[in-house]
Amino acid sequence: MERICVDIPGSEYDVLIARDLTEKMATFLSDKTKNRNVLIVTDEYFSSGYATALEKALVNLEFEVHQFVMKGGKINKSFNEALKIYGVLEANDFARDSVLVALGGGVIGDLAGFVASTWYRGMHLLQVPTTLMAMVDSSIGGKVAINFRDTINAVGNYYHPVANFMDLDLVDTLPERDYISGLAEVIKCAYIADADLIQYLKGNRERILNREMDALGFCIKRAIEIKVDHIRHDVKEGGIRLMLNYGHTLGHAIEMATHTEKGETFRHGEGVSLGISAVLAMSESHLFLSDETVSDCRNLLEDFNLPVTFSASELGHDRNELVDLCMKLMLKDKKRKDNQLRFILMDEPGKASVYTGVPEALVRAAFETVIR
Numbered sequence: 001m002e003r004i005c006v007d008i009p010g011s012e013y014d015v016l017i018a019r020d021l022t023e024k025m026a027t028f029l030s031d032k033t034k035n036r037n038v039l040i041v042t043d044e045y046f047s048s049g050y051a052t053a054l055e056k057a058l059v060n061l062e063f064e065v066h067q068f069v070m071k072g073g074k075i076n077k078s079f080n081e082a083l084k085i086y087g088v089l090e091a092n093d094f095a096r097d098s099v100l101v102a103l104g105g106g107v108i109g110d111l112a113g114f115v116a117s118t119w120y121r122g123m124h125l126l127q128v129p130t131t132l133m134a135m136v137d138s139s140i141g142g143k144v145a146i147n148f149r150d151t152i153n154a155v156g157n158y159y160h161p162v163a164n165f166m167d168l169d170l171v172d173t174l175p176e177r178d179y180i181s182g183l184a185e186v187i188k189c190a191y192i193a194d195a196d197l198i199q200y201l202k203g204n205r206e207r208i209l210n211r212e213m214d215a216l217g218f219c220i221k222r223a224i225e226i227k228v229d230h231i232r233h234d235v236k237e238g239g240i241r242l243m244l245n246y247g248h249t250l251g252h253a254i255e256m257a258t259h260t261e262k263g264e265t266f267r268h269g270e271g272v273s274l275g276i277s278a279v280l281a282m283s284e285s286h287l288f289l290s291d292e293t294v295s296d297c298r299n300l301l302e303d304f305n306l307p308v309t310f311s312a313s314e315l316g317h318d319r320n321e322l323v324d325l326c327m328k329l330m331l332k333d334k335k336r337k338d339n340q341l342r343f344i345l346m347d348e349p350g351k352a353s354v355y356t357g358v359p360e361a362l363v364r365a366a367f368e369t370v371i372r
């Protein structure tokens with residue numbers, strides 16, 4: 001079992017990475033609180049399996065357990081679902097020392113985390129992330145939120161759980177595309193902060209792709225340690241935490257620009273991979289990172305079956321129009337967030353810095369490298 005202590009000002013808790021964790025969770029909660037009320041918020045995928053196993057373990061320790069089962073998908077990270085959860089909490093007299101378990105991917109973690117952060121100004125929250133992305137990224141760092149109409153994460157908070165249990169049994173059932181998508185965040189962590197992790201990823205590619213427990217556990221642990229290092233002194237994202245957005249600004253613009261009525265074209269991690277590929281082009285032209293290093297970094301993404309370019313026409317877009325749209329969305333996002341063209345660029349593999357004053361033409365050229 002891997003254990004990481006997250007020590008952020010005002011909050012300290014453990015992240016546990018292992019298999020077969022339901023009974024350990026129940027024992028932990030039993031020691032944590034005298035209140036016996038637990039609500040497990042989860043999506044349909046887990047309701048009859050893992051959630052029921054966790055419920056049994058809790059009932060054995062005399063907890064009274066409720067389940068709130070919802071449909072997955074970003075559309076349900078909404079006020080409507082939050083109101084329904086508040087309804088269950090009120091109907092069953094949940095107090096500040098009752099427990100809300102967020103058992104799911106980033107959607108459930110963000111939504112249930114937001115509800116927990118606001119119920120009586122904060123009740124006990126246990127994060128049990130079930131996607132690799134949620135394990136290495138969204139369940140760490142305390143950001144919880146719901147979407148409002150078309151605005152993603154419009155209403156949110158910073159709120160930390162009492163613990164975070166990562167059960168690797170859950171990763172076994174993750175669809176391949178979601179698993180690979182989560183690996184993009186691990187590679188991102190390596191590129192911004194850990195040259196040794198880059199070597200580890202290169203040397204253990206097969207084992208990681210085969211989801212072998214020790215290799216995967218190591219990657220998850222390192223990615224979390226790197227994230228915690230970046231948020232420990234910057235919980236609210238004014239400085240060093242920004243580094244974690246490496247690849248995200250351009251990737252997010254590509255994700256939004258290619259979104260269709262049917263839903264997303266690229267998973268979040270695929271967008272991050274494309275974003276990293278694009279900012280590598282910026283590091284090459286702005287920081288004179290060598291062509292060889294850039295190819296090497298792109299190759300690692302491809303070795304993990306992540307996209308580094310895509311064809312606009314294959315998605316039914318005109319290339320120039322799509323690049324224009326990506327630029328527009330990226331500039332709007334920058335204006336809303338910090339009103340300047342500030343980017344995280346890689347100085348060398350394993351080290352990144354914030355750069356301001358990057359010419360717009362370079363950003364456009366970066367999109368053009370990725371959008372064929």
Ligand SMILES: NC(=O)c1ccc[n+]([C@@H]2O[C@H](COP(=O)([O-])OP(=O)(O)OC[C@H]3O[C@@H](n4cnc5c(N)ncnc54)[C@H](O)[C@@H]3O)[C@@H](O)[C@H]2O)c1
Binds near residue numbers: 175
């Ligand atoms: N809080 C943060 O810091 C942060 C960071 C990044 C992303 N996010 C948020 O995360 C959300 C996306 O999260 P996600 O990518 O985990 O997607 P998700 O929560 O929508 O899960 C994706 C799908 O996978 C299924 N699933 C989950 N775990 C599974 C498992 N173990 N086996 C089989 N199927 C499983 C779910 O049923 C769901 O349909 C977005 O809303 C995004 O805004 C938050």
